[in-house]
Structure formats: structure tokens, C-alpha cells
Amino acid sequence: MDKIAGQWIIDSLEIQFEAFEKSLNGQGKSAAHQLRKKAFESLVSKGFPSAKSEEYKFTNFTKAIEKNFDLKLNSEASDLTAESIQEFEIEGLEAYRLVFVNGVYSDSLSDQITEDGIIVTSLVDEFKADSKIIANGFGKIADFESDAFLALNTAFSQQGISIQVADKAIISKPIVLYYFGDAQHNEVSFHVRNIISTGKFSEVTIIEKFDTIGTNKSFTTIVNEISIGENAQTQYFKIENDNEQAYHISNVHARQASSSNFKTFTFSLNGAMVRNNLNIKLDGEGIDTYMNGLYLLKGKTHVDNHTVVDHLKPNCHSSELYKGIMDGNSKGVFNGKIFVRQHAQKTNAFQSNKNILLSDTATINTKPQLEIWADDVSCSHGCTTGQLDMDALFYLQARGIKKDKAKAMLLHAFASDVLETVANEAIKTYLENIITERLEK
Amino acid sequence: MLSIKNLHARIEDKEILRGINLEVKPGEVHAIMGPNGSGKSTLASVLAGREDYEVTGGVVEFLGKDLLELAADERAREGIFLAFQYPIEIPGVSTTNFMKTAINQIREHHGEKPLDAVSFLKLMKEKMKLVEIDQALLSRSLNEGFSGGEKKRNEIFQMAMLEPKLAILDETDSGLDIDALRIVANGVNKLKSKDNATIVVTHYQRLLDYIVPDFVHVLYNGRIVKSGTKELALELEEKGYDWIKEEADAIA
Numbered sequence A: 001m002d003k004i005a006g007q008w009i010i011d012s013l014e015i016q017f018e019a020f021e022k023s024l025n026g027q028g029k030s031a032a033h034q035l036r037k038k039a040f041e042s043l044v045s046k047g048f049p050s051a052k053s054e055e056y057k058f059t060n061f062t063k064a065i066e067k068n069f070d071l072k073l074n075s076e077a078s079d080l081t082a083e084s085i086q087e088f089e090i091e092g093l094e095a096y097r098l099v100f101v102n103g104v105y106s107d108s109l110s111d112q113i114t115e116d117g118i119i120v121t122s123l124v125d126e127f128k129a130d131s132k133i134i135a136n137g138f139g140k141i142a143d144f145e146s147d148a149f150l151a152l153n154t155a156f157s158q159q160g161i162s163i164q165v166a167d168k169a170i171i172s173k174p175i176v177l178y179y180f181g182d183a184q185h186n187e188v189s190f191h192v193r194n195i196i197s198t199g200k201f202s203e204v205t206i207i208e209k210f211d212t213i214g215t216n217k218s219f220t221t222i223v224n225e226i227s228i229g230e231n232a233q234t235q236y237f238k239i240e241n242d243n244e245q246a247y248h249i250s251n252v253h254a255r256q257a258s259s260s261n262f263k264t265f266t267f268s269l270n271g272a273m274v275r276n277n278l279n280i281k282l283d284g285e286g287i288d289t290y291m292n293g294l295y296l297l298k299g300k301t302h303v304d305n306h307t308v309v310d311h312l313k314p315n316c317h318s319s320e321l322y323k324g325i326m327d328g329n330s331k332g333v334f335n336g337k338i339f340v341r342q343h344a345q346k347t348n349a350f351q352s353n354k355n356i357l358l359s360d361t362a363t364i365n366t367k368p369q370l371e372i373w374a375d376d377v378s379c380s381h382g383c384t385t386g387q388l389d390m391d392a393l394f395y396l397q398a399r400g401i402k403k404d405k406a407k408a409m410l411l412h413a414f415a416s417d418v419l420e421t422v423a424n425e426a427i428k429t430y431l432e433n434i435i436t437e438r439l440e441k
Numbered sequence B: 001m002l003s004i005k006n007l008h009a010r011i012e013d014k015e016i017l018r019g020i021n022l023e024v025k026p027g028e029v030h031a032i033m034g035p036n037g038s039g040k041s042t043l044a045s046v047l048a049g050r051e052d053y054e055v056t057g058g059v060v061e062f063l064g065k066d067l068l069e070l071a072a073d074e075r076a077r078e079g080i081f082l083a084f085q086y087p088i089e090i091p092g093v094s095t096t097n098f099m100k101t102a103i104n105q106i107r108e109h110h111g112e113k114p115l116d117a118v119s120f121l122k123l124m125k126e127k128m129k130l131v132e133i134d135q136a137l138l139s140r141s142l143n144e145g146f147s148g149g150e151k152k153r154n155e156i157f158q159m160a161m162l163e164p165k166l167a168i169l170d171e172t173d174s175g176l177d178i179d180a181l182r183i184v185a186n187g188v189n190k191l192k193s194k195d196n197a198t199i200v201v202t203h204y205q206r207l208l209d210y211i212v213p214d215f216v217h218v219l220y221n222g223r224i225v226k227s228g229t230k231e232l233a234l235e236l237e238e239k240g241y242d243w244i245k246e247e248a249d250a251i252a
Helices: A007-022 A025-029 A031-046 A061-068 A082-086 A123-129 A132-137 A148-156 A390-397 A403-419 A425-439 B040-048 B072-078 B095-109 B117-131 B135-139 B148-162 B178-191 B230-239 B242-251
Strands: A096-101 A104-106 A118-122 A161-165 A175-182 A188-198 A203-213 A218-228 A233-241 A246-256 A261-270 A273-282 A288-297 A302-311 A317-326 A331-340 A348-357 A363-372 A378-386 B002-011 B014-024 B029-033 B054-062 B080-083 B090-094 B166-170 B197-202 B215-220 B223-228
Touching: A007 A031, A007 A061, A007 A148, A025 A031, A031 A132, A031 A148, A061 A246, A061 A273, A082 A203, A118 A123, A123 A132, A123 A161, A123 A188, A132 A161, A132 A188, A148 A188, A148 A218, A148 A246, A161 A203, A175 A188, A175 A218, A188 A203, A203 A218, A203 A246, A218 A233, A233 A246, A233 A273, A233 A425, A246 A261, A261 A273, A261 A302, A261 A425, A273 A288, A288 A302, A288 A331, A288 A403, A288 A425, A302 A317, A317 A331, A317 A363, A317 A403, A331 A348, A331 A378, A348 A363, A348 A403, A363 A378, A390 A403, A390 B072, A390 B090, A403 A425, A403 B090, A403 B095, B002 B040, B014 B040, B014 B054, B014 B223, B029 B040, B029 B230, B040 B072, B040 B080, B040 B166, B040 B197, B072 B080, B072 B095, B080 B148, B090 B095, B095 B117, B095 B135, B095 B148, B117 B135, B117 B148, B117 B178, B135 B148, B148 B178, B166 B178, B215 B230, B215 B242, B223 B230, B223 B242, B230 B242
Parallel strands: A096 A175, A161 A188, A175 A203, A188 A218, A203 A233, A218 A246, A233 A261, A246 A273, A261 A288, A273 A302, A288 A317, A302 A331, A317 A348, A331 A363, A348 A378, B029 B197, B029 B215, B080 B166, B166 B197
Antiparallel strands: A096 A104, A118 A161, B002 B014, B002 B054, B215 B223
16 A cells, blocks of 8 residues: 555544544544544545645645644643733724634633624534534535545544524624634644534624744644525635744635625735635525635745635626735745536636735745536636836835835735725724735835 | 936947936926937936936936935935836825825935825815816826826826926827827926926927927937027927938937
């Protein structure tokens, strides 16, 4: 038998998985645990993506994990307090805060949500109760066969939250999920799973933000399974402004019902290696889907965005805009797949990826991929990669604007059409400030 | 104010300016004319500090400073303004925002406080009138989707906002209909004072009916081959450039 990639990781995990199983007592027979077992078996037999894997061709996460992590079970308690995490909050944003520390949901640091129409519960409790939420939501949208790190998360994640939004509920404030890695003393690794379901005609905004405190390494996988009801308006933000030692793999898998509107925003600003898998199934008619992303990279940061939008039914619209600015030795990867199934006539699907490289050593690999089986559709895609426009730079300088400032203005302008899609003013301002600070440094 | 002595410049391997000499004093308007490819736009670009050109010889002094030592933005802050032949479109940056940044950087350079929002708006309104430009246009992305005339008017608007000591108009008349030309020329004339100077680079005499020059210089093959007063421009309009070329070639 050929040697599989990531054998060392699997060996380390096997010990953990056995210990995990022993700790389960009565829960071992649940459907959820059967799924975990299958996910782990799949990992053991298939291994992690190798350097030859098409999906991880430009992002050798397996090697990065092997090289950088010890992968001992991380159970270290953290003494992070409400004060110590305050500085990471999004300023001026009226929101419900849900806080995770080292992957563990913290009741005491989180806001209690008592608003009608929304129920937030800890997945630990849901798993224990082997509840309907688990039965209907765990592994139902995110297929672990699609990604080894998703399988890893499926096998190991115990922590997370469930957000259930009732039909017609208009949630008054955005919900922010703050993930803190406390790497002050040791490396940390954790796996979090969230199950989100939005009811018919409901409206909700969910934001995920990642920060690591301390200078040790962190390895995290986060999986969100999002089920979007008919006519629901759902917004989902991911803000990755982690430290230079953070290795992070995100899987967001969403399924939209008819006439729903789903907007995603993925902002990657820092980290060692970040992989974002965003998969959206348009499983109804009259659906609108927006995928917007901005990656602003420097140093050795490596960010890989893989998106899949799957048009299953007719008369839907999807629009994707990802932009990147890369400096230093940073590396960007964009892979955008659009599937239009045979029945999905009258599909409108658009995709655009634009990049600016600021240094000779920064790189971008970009690949649009369209697979269309229907014959009456309108699809387009395009990608561009270039340098800063020197004529534009001279024009600004010729009006007295210093070169650095002029450069920042042009880059800000380049990023602006992604930022413009953010309707929430506090979030927009927060992101604009980060970008300005970054660009004018 | 501006003193150019034996200026040589090239782009890549091609020598374009081959010894320019020119003196400009406050209050003067100089027209630089010449056939296509004579080096007119190169001269304008070199004075503004475009890095594509390499200065291979000569001296340029501006208000007592060695101009060639200064970066493009420093020159602008010292009071040089280039109205571009082809103004650049910059999506995502509004003219308003752009001007606010530019003015405040220039003020900072001269040790002045930034303009507050009210004073800035007042200044904008005043200068908008001068070039008959619409507020809506200035809120849009810089030059994006502007007509040729709108772009040129925007150049003169920016000039009015920045109040340069030396304005260089690079083929500002090209592509303008007569109404737009009048508006642009009118704006330039209103900005003229005894303390500032203007260099008008043009191929045609038409603009000089509206912006009347004190001196006219003819550039050919990278040198000023003839200088005179506004009558020289009229002569060129009538007879074309061939006689100048012949004269110059005969000497060379």
C-alpha cells in the first residue's frame, strides 16, 4: 500500500481519538458518534492532502502541520478575562457577543441572548442530549468526504454553538463569535463546530473573528453548517486578523432554500497559513448569493480561498468578488468553482478575482473553474493580477501627495468595491481602519 | 522663478531633450509650441518629475532650489503644477477626497494647519464656479467616465484649488470643443497673477487666442530653435512647422 500523506498526524490523532471514545460513556452509540467514527476512518484510510493533491496544490497544509505542531491533546485552561479580550472587540458595534477561549465556549464571557426568535445553545449540551439539532444539523450539509480537515473536525469537534433563528424573526443585533487562542504558554489547537439555521423570512447577521493571544503557534479548524430558510436574509462575515503563528482552516458549508439571500464576506488580514473553504448550495429557485472577499497579506502570510457555488435549481443568481493585495513574501491562492447543474436553467453566475502584487517575491495562484451542464445560462468569470498603476501613482504625486500616502490611497481604492458591499457601518469602519493602518505603515 | 539650462533627458535609449534653455519670470506666460515628437510633452513631464525619463544633463532651478533633486510630490508641494495631457482615471478615489488630501499635505509642508471641513467646502465651491464644474462630478471617482472636456476642466479645477506658482499646461487644448476651450482658458486667465507663471504646451495656436502668451518658443528635435512673441504663434498657424524645421536642419 502506498504511504499516505500526513501519517504522523494520523498516528498522533489516533491516540486522541481512542481517549475521546473512552470518555464518551453513553454517547458512543449515538448517530453523531457513528459519523465521527466514519470521518476518522476516512482520515485513516485516505490520509491528509499530499503535495500532489489538486485541492491543496498551492497550500501544503499537511506539511505545515507536521512541521510546526506537537499535536498533544490541548486541555490547558486559560485565564483570559473579559478585560483582557476587550481590545479585540469590534469598536462601536452593537452586537451579541459569543466567546470561545481555546475552542471552549465561555458562558461567562458571552452575552446571554434573550431576544425572541433566536436560541443559542452550546453544542456540548446538544451532543450530550443527542438532540434534534444534532440529528438535523451535524454533518448534514458539510460532507466530510469533501475535505480531510473537515473530516478531522467532524471526528474531533465537541465544542461549538447552535444558532437557531425562528421563522420571521428579525434579529435586532449582529451576533459576533469571538475565537481566542490563548497561546501565551504553549501551542494551542482546537476544533469548533457550529450549526446555524435561519427560519423562513428571518434576518440575521453573524460575524466570526479570530485572534490569538501570545506568541506560540495555533492550529484551528472551524466548521459552520448553515441552513438558510426560504426568503431568509442571512449575512455571514469572517474576519481573520490572527497573529503570524496561526494555522487556520475554515469550512463554511451553506444550503439555501428558495428566494433566500445569503451574503458572505471573508476578510483575511494576517496569519501563518489560512485556508477558507466556502461551499454554497443553491437548493431552490429565486436565490441570491453574494461572496465577497478581501485578502491583504504581508510577511510570510499564506491565504488560500477555495469557493464553490453550486447552482442546483433554475432562476438563481450568484455573484463573487475577491480582491487581494500581496506584499513581502506573502502568498495568495484563489480557486473559485461555479457549478451549474442541468436543471439550473436561467442561472446568472458571475465571478471576479483581482490581485495586486506589491513586491517581486509575493505570489498569487488564481484559478476560476466553471462547470456548466445547463444550456440557458449567463455566466462570466475573470481574474487579473498586476502591480500598482505607476501612472496613477505619478498623478497623485504630481498633486503634492507623498508617495506612501498616494500608494495607500490607490490600494484603498482598489479594495473599496469589496468594502462597499458591507452594509453595517461599524463593521465597515472597523475594516477600513485596519486597512488604512496597514497600508500607511 | 524657473531657470532651465542645457537640459538633456532621455527615455530608455532615446534622447528626447537635447539642451533646453528657458527662463520664466513671475507673471509671465510662455507658450511652448512645436511639431509632434519634438519633445514638448517630455519637457512638461520632466519638469513635473515623472520617473520614466532620465535626466542626463543640465540644471533646473525653481525658486532657488535644485528642482531635479526633488521627487514629483515635493515639486508639487513647492508650487509646480502639471495639467496632464491625458488625465488618469482612478476608480475608488473621488476628486473631493483627493483634493482634500493634496491640499492638506501641501499645507503641512508649509507648516500650516489642515483646512477644516467648512473652509474646504467653501474653497471648493469658489473654485468650482471658476471652471463651471459640477459638484456631482467631483463626488464621483476621479476622472472615471468623464468626457475629454470634463477631464480637462477637472485639471484646471485642481490647479485652482492648489494655487501653484508655476502651472504647466500640457496640450490642455487637445480634444476640446470651442466652448470647453473657452471655459478652460477663462479659468487659467482668472488664476493669473503677477506672482505666478504659466507654461502652455500646445501644438496649435488656437488656445493662444484665449491665453495670450508673453513669449512663444518653438521646440524641434529636443531644442528650442526659435523664440518670439505671440506673433510667432500666428506665423506658425499660417505657415505650419516646415519652415522652422528647414531652418533648424540647415543650421544643424
